[in-house]
C-alpha cells in the first residue's frame with residue numbers, strides 16, 4: 001500500500017490483525033520474480049526448503065501417506081511446484097495452485113520440460129475452486145496460519161469437498177510458540193541496494209505485534225525507496241493455533257483419523273524449519 005512518510009510516522013500504534021493487509025505481496029508480478037530467486041536459492045530455507053530437504057519430505061509423503069501408490073494430488077499454495085513435480089516423478093498426477101505469477105510460470109516450465117503430468121493454476125486458494133477427485137491435498141510450509149480462522153476453515157472445507165472418500169490431507173503448520181515469538185520480536189531495520197520489497201536501493205523497517213486476545217501476530221513492513229522517496233507498507237498476520245484447535249478445524253471440515261507428526265520427514269523436529277504436520281482422512 002502506497003503511503004507518505006508522514007503517514008508512516010502517524011501510523012496506528014498497534015494494527016488489528018489483518019487490518020493493514022493479508023500478506024506480503026506474493027501475487028505482485030515484480031515481487032514474485034524477486035521471490036522466485038529466494039525459492040530457488042540453495043543458501044537458505046526462507047521461501048521454500050532446499051532441494052535435499054524437499055526430497056526427504058516428498059519421500060515421506062509418498063511412502064507414508066500415499067503407501068507408495070500413484071495418486072491424484074492437489075498442492076495448495078504450491079509455489080514453484082517443487083513438491084508436485086517430485087510427486088509426479090513418482091507417478092502421481094498433480095494440480096498445483098498459487099497466486100504468485102513467477103512461481104506458476106516456473107512450475108509450468110519445469111513440468112513441461114520433463115512432460116510431467118502436472119497442471120498449474122495461477123489462482124487464489126481463498127476462491128476455493130479446487131476441482132474434485134483428489135487422493136491427497138496438501139498445504140506445505142505453514143501457509144495455513146496466514147489465513148484468518150474463518151477463512152482457514154473455509155479452505156479446509158473446500159479441500160475436503162475436492163477429495164475422494166478415503167483421500168488424505170497433509171497440513172504443515174507453524175506452531176503457537178513460533179508465531180507468539182515472532183509477534184514479540186523487537187523492531188528491526190535494514191537497508192539494501194535491491195531486495196524482496198524493491199529492486200531499487202531502499203530501507204525496510206519492520207515491527208512486530210503479538211495480539212494476546214486473538215492469539216495472532218502481525219509483522220508490519222515499512223519500505224522507503226532511497227531515490228524516489230516512495231514509501232509503502234505491508235503487513236503479514238498469522239493465527240497461532242493450538243494442536244487441538246487445528247485438529248478440531250480439520251474434523252469440522254469433514255476429515256477424520258487425524259494424526260500429528262513432528263516434521264514432514266516423520267523424524268523429530270531438528271530445527272526451526274521443521275514444522276509439525278497433521279495428516280487426516282476424508
Ligand SMILES: C[S@@+](CC[C@H](N)C(=O)[O-])C[C@H]1O[C@@H](n2cnc3c(N)ncnc32)[C@H](O)[C@@H]1O
Nearest residue numbers: 026047048077078079098099100124125140141
Ligand atoms: C512459503 S511459500 C511455500 C511454497 C511451497 N508450498 C513450498 O513449500 O515450496 C508460500 C506460498 O503460498 C502462496 N500463497 C500465499 N497465499 C496464497 C493465496 N491466497 N492463494 C494462492 N497462493 C498463496 C505464495 O504465493 C507462496 O508461493
